Amino acid sequence: MNVKPYGIVCPVSHACEVLEPRWTLQILSAMWSGATRFTEIRRWLGSISPTLLSKRLKELEAQGLVERIEDRATGKVDYLRTQRAIDLEPALDALAKWAQCNIEAQAALENTDVPSMMWDMHRSINSEELPNRQIVIQFRFSDHGLDHNTYWALIRPGSPNEICVTNPGFDVDLFVETNRVSLSAIILSRTTISREIEEGRLFLSGDARLARTMDRWLYRRTKEDPEDVLQLETQIAG
Amino acid sequence: MNVKPYGIVCPVSHACEVLEPRWTLQILSAMWSGATRFTEIRRWLGSISPTLLSKRLKELEAQGLVERIEDRATGKVDYLRTQRAIDLEPALDALAKWAQCNIEAQAALENTDVPSMMWDMHRSINSEELPNRQIVIQFRFSDHGLDHNTYWALIRPGSPNEICVTNPGFDVDLFVETNRVSLSAIILSRTTISREIEEGRLFLSGDARLARTMDRWLYRRTKEDPEDVLQLETQIAG
DNA sequence: CAGTATCCGATGCGATACTG
DNA sequence: CAGTATCGCATCGGATACTG
Numbered sequence: 001m002n003v004k005p006y007g008i009v010c011p012v013s014h015a016c017e018v019l020e021p022r023w024t025l026q027i028l029s030a031m032w033s034g035a036t037r038f039t040e041i042r043r044w045l046g047s048i049s050p051t052l053l054s055k056r057l058k059e060l061e062a063q064g065l066v067e068r069i070e071d072r073a074t075g076k077v078d079y080l081r082t083q084r085a086i087d088l089e090p091a092l093d094a095l096a097k098w099a100q101c102n103i104e105a106q107a108a109l110e111n112t113d114v115p116s117m118m119w120d121m122h123r124s125i126n127s128e129e130l131p132n133r134q135i136v137i138q139f140r141f142s143d144h145g146l147d148h149n150t151y152w153a154l155i156r157p158g159s160p161n162e163i164c165v166t167n168p169g170f171d172v173d174l175f176v177e178t179n180r181v182s183l184s185a186i187i188l189s190r191t192t193i194s195r196e197i198e199e200g201r202l203f204l205s206g207d208a209r210l211a212r213t214m215d216r217w218l219y220r221r222t223k224e225d226p227e228d229v230l231q232l233e234t235q236i237a238g
Numbered sequence: 239m240n241v242k243p244y245g246i247v248c249p250v251s252h253a254c255e256v257l258e259p260r261w262t263l264q265i266l267s268a269m270w271s272g273a274t275r276f277t278e279i280r281r282w283l284g285s286i287s288p289t290l291l292s293k294r295l296k297e298l299e300a301q302g303l304v305e306r307i308e309d310r311a312t313g314k315v316d317y318l319r320t321q322r323a324i325d326l327e328p329a330l331d332a333l334a335k336w337a338q339c340n341i342e343a344q345a346a347l348e349n350t351d352v353p354s355m356m357w358d359m360h361r362s363i364n365s366e367e368l369p370n371r372q373i374v375i376q377f378r379f380s381d382h383g384l385d386h387n388t389y390w391a392l393i394r395p396g397s398p399n400e401i402c403v404t405n406p407g408f409d410v411d412l413f414v415e416t417n418r419v420s421l422s423a424i425i426l427s428r429t430t431i432s433r434e435i436e437e438g439r440l441f442l443s444g445d446a447r448l449a450r451t452m453d454r455w456l457y458r459r460t461k462e463d464p465e466d467v468l469q470l471e472t473q474i475a476g
Numbered sequence: 477c478a479g480t481a482t483c484c485g486a487t488g489c490g491a492t493a494c495t496g
Numbered sequence: 497c498a499g500t501a502t503c504g505c506a507t508c509g510g511a512t513a514c515t516g
Contacts, residue, residue, distance in 0.1 A: 015337035094329035099253035100441030113245035
């Protein structure tokens with residue numbers, strides 16, 4: 001058992017006893033997003049310590065939410081969600097939707113872990129929506145105190161996207177200058193690319209067509225139905 | 239802010255930052271169930287300290303999830319959920335449903351707080367399904383180490399149910415002998431009344447008709463659609 | 477009833493170093 | 497890469513007593 005039992009007869013509380021310990025839902029979310037390897041999950045979560053991740057994975061295994069698969073040949077280990085964990089998706093969806101509409105996470109956005117956000121660009125940049133040639137996009141963050149404030153995304157037809165912290169040496173097609181609050185707010189659909197540009201928090205330069213189509217090739221985390229977006233817009237405006 | 243921010247760009251994590259601190263969801267659930275007064279919420283939760291409840295209520299107020307209403311005339315205070323908290327219901331429902339089907343909470347059930355479970359009988363006993371006269375039901379728990387192992391539920395037409403820890407002095411119509419695991423499992427629909435009787439964990443004596451109809455007058459927490467119940471039965475059997 | 481004030485102990489969690 | 501081993505602090509939360 002993870003958390004001290006609440007002692008009340010209520011299914012939600014039983015769920016809490018399993019899911020409440022720090023990082024538990026984040027680990028499951030990372031796996032939902034496709035992470036299967038220990039190090040992969042770590043990178044997704046950014047600031048979790050290996051000790052704690054190891055502990056949580058064991059707990060999740062004990063709870064029957066995660067399965068550890070070791071390849072005898074290669075020694076590689078994969079973590080997979082069990083059906084029980086997959087069945088959590090509707091609840092996580094509902095929670096995400098609620099948070100999307102009801103939390104002004106300004107304070108949280110300010111704490112965005114930039115490396116994990118950039119790592120996320122592996123899937124956040126949709127190469128299908130980019131020209132069918134090599135593309136290099138440089139991201140520079142104006143925030144102070146970052147270990148790295150410049151990243152390069154390298155998109156090549158037929159290869160997985162690459163994210164570099166050192167200049168890969170190719171010509172840059174698009175320069176993106178922004179800050180962590182702005183970019184994370186865009187990813188969360190809490191604002192729009194055009195508004196961020198208008199208000200001076202996002203600068204795009206280089207290939208004009210890439211700049212114009214950023215709306216399409218940058219994948220946003222949540223897709224709301226029209227009413228929800230409207231509701232969201234209203235809240236942000238108000 | 240409540241919990242140290244996760245730093246990842248993900249709405250679920252933002253929800254966690256607000257909802258993860260211990261007792262937060264339980265407080266909202268108690269209010270969902272109709273509790274509005276400080277002491278009422280306390281009783282519902284059983285083992286929360288007043289200090290912590292006070293702290294959480296302030297935090298929830300700061301987050302815009304709870305509204306504190308003080309009656310100038312009487313000085314009485316009510317806590318009400320805001321729309322934002324009410325909008326959490328779908329997520330809580332999904333979570334409850336998941337827990338119902340996917341957690342064998344044996345360990346949790348053993349920690350059931352008996353006073354709060356009995357307090358819950360205020361609403362768990364549906365007087366509509368009882369004969370239209372005064373009914374007294376005595377509950378005795380065989381567990382060791384309880385402050386009180388005997389409770390009396392007093393149901394009178396036109397009055398709210400009463401739960402007593404001392405014999406109210408009326409004739410008892412139905413005697414219920416059980417233990418906390420069994421009764422809480424019944425309330426959670428994790429087992430059935432007839433099975434608990436068969437397996438010797440629940441004894442009913444006194445008015446035979448009250449005993450036979452317990453299925454009807456004891457309100458179960460979650461109402462599942464048929465397939466879900468089936469799924470649950472399978473899991474318990476397996 | 478509706479809380480506040482204090483205190484203290486457990487432990488959760490982060491940081492760091494190390495290993496096969 | 498995939499973890500384990502230690503360490504130590506901070507803080508979370510429980511217990512208790514007290515108040516208007």
